[in-house]
Amino acid sequence: LYASRTMSVGQKVVNLDTVANTWMRAPGESIGTFALESAIDELAYEMKIDPVELRRLNEPEKDPTKGTEFSSRHLVEAFRRGAEKFGWSGRPAEPCSQRDGKWLIGQGVATAYYPVFRFPAAVRLRISADGSAVVQAAANEMGMGTATVQIQHAADRLGLPLEMVSFRYGDSDLPDSPIIAGGSSQTGSIAAAVQVAVEKAHRELVKLAGNGSPLAGANVEIEARDGGLFVSGEESRGETYASILKRAGRDFIEVEETSGMPFEVMKYSMASYGAQFCDARVNHESGEVRISRWLGSFDCGRILNPKTAVSQLRGGIVMGIGMALAEETLLDTRRGRIMNPSLAEYHVPVHLDVPHIEIIYNDIPDEHTPLGAHGVGEIGITGAAAAIANAIFHATGKRIRDLPITLDKLL
Incomplete structure (x- = not known):
């Protein structure tokens, strides 16, 4: 995502007698964008620079990991359109600067990313x-x-x-x-x-x-x-x-x-991109978090069917809200059993947890892909958890680095 000259990625695996920690949707990218986009947001505050501007300044000309050309990348345009539609410029720079009674209010942003794949069919x-x-x-x-x-x-x-x-x-x-x-x-x-x-x-x-x-x-x-x-x-x-x-x-x-x-995938760097913007309200007495507004601005090549594509993008964002605020497998380490094995105890977002989600997109075809399209199925969840965590930091001044962001972590 960023024009960095140095990069280090590591993973540690410990063998335990329990279920492996694994992915549900957008393997790797949904979890990875939470870490990366939280770090980028933290860097922006340390440098006293707007988080959107920091991302624009570090937009790469080529894929920084492979050195290949991008087949089609209009992420800066997605950020520009999204920031304008969301009203990002009216956001105060300092955390803890917006309040509505007992509610602390903040705005957050994060980049969405998911690679393009194609298989013989x-x-x-x-x-x-x-x-x-x-x-x-x-x-x-x-x-x-x-x-x-x-x-x-x-x-x-x-x-x-x-x-x-x-x-x-x-x-x-x-x-x-x-x-x-x-x-x-x-x-x-x-x-x-x-x-x-x-x-x-x-x-x-x-x-x-x-x-x-x-x-x-x-x-x-x-x-x-x-x-x-x-x-x-x-x-x-x-x-x-x-x-x-x-x-x-x-x-x-x-x-x-x-x-x-899919030789095009080998020759070019190909991905779907997006900018996730949201408002978060945090009750300073109880730690309750409410997401009150969401705008996703996406760059996914040509949009083949606006109704089904927007539905996919919204669905991913809803899953991202669950990932950020509710979903957690609780393990009884003494007995080695999952404590919340059903939907009665495993919490997912319901209608009242989800605000109106506005979706916009560039709709710029990629001449190197079938129909000029990129995938839309998983991009929606990526960056969503980071946008929420970044909005919560802007509201409260508390940087939360592990998910889900539950009440006890904000009190």
Whole structure:
């Protein structure tokens, strides 16, 4: 994240007869950004410089760990837009300077970060004589919008209306694709396979059209629109999928393709970025913390579906609120048993714990990724806990370095 010439990362593992301390979402980055972004905030106060400005001053030109170029990075723009929308410039610099009765008020900020991954994937595409199409992949859909986005993508590439395209998934008999929805990688991985499958289908259809088709002899660029294939620049020279298949006496055409290796990830430094801003209110009598306002400003390449993407980003932030203020596994070290093994005792955020979460995004495509998109599934939780801890410091002057931030740590 920062243009540092020196870096040291260490990890210590101790073998114990207990459950390993591990991750739930955004492996490594959600925990790591809490430590790093808390430290950056602490440095900003020591230097008496605005935390947003400190991050801008240390924006790297290349990846400081690998020395590679960024494929697309507009983090400074995300911070600029977020700070303006949040009203960051009106925030007093000194901690403990805002109060509303028994509530101490503070504002915090932190950077969000999650790398881009893409894995080889295969899809099967069938275009039927009625003009409909179905994309098939073994991937699962847990509600994050994979099916919706792949239907959008396939419909756009095929020149078909959305209602004529379906996506079949969740069956291991279907073509091998990233079955696990992890690493914020599923959309990009499947999209790359859909692209090559559509291109192959179009080549097959042009051959199938034969000499009796308006496409015959067309050695110029072909475009998909209006339910078929047309010669680019010629409004009427083309033919629908239904017409091609009917004349050939075929009920459908089916192709299967696999996307290539993710060489772009090896060549460039690729990630989703963001700026998390929040207001925290701390009751100076009880230590109770309330998050009263949140704004996330993200740089995730092209946003393919605003509704599903914003839902993913909000969901990650809610999980970050739980990580910061409530979620904790309590262990009876004498008996070696977990003391809060159910949701009756393991606390997660409920509606009253979560403020209105406003999401904005740059929507700047990355020319090196499928559809110009970066992942949005896990970026939301990263930086969230640090933003809360930094807001609590600004409200109270107390720097909390271990999570969750419970009442006893603030009294």
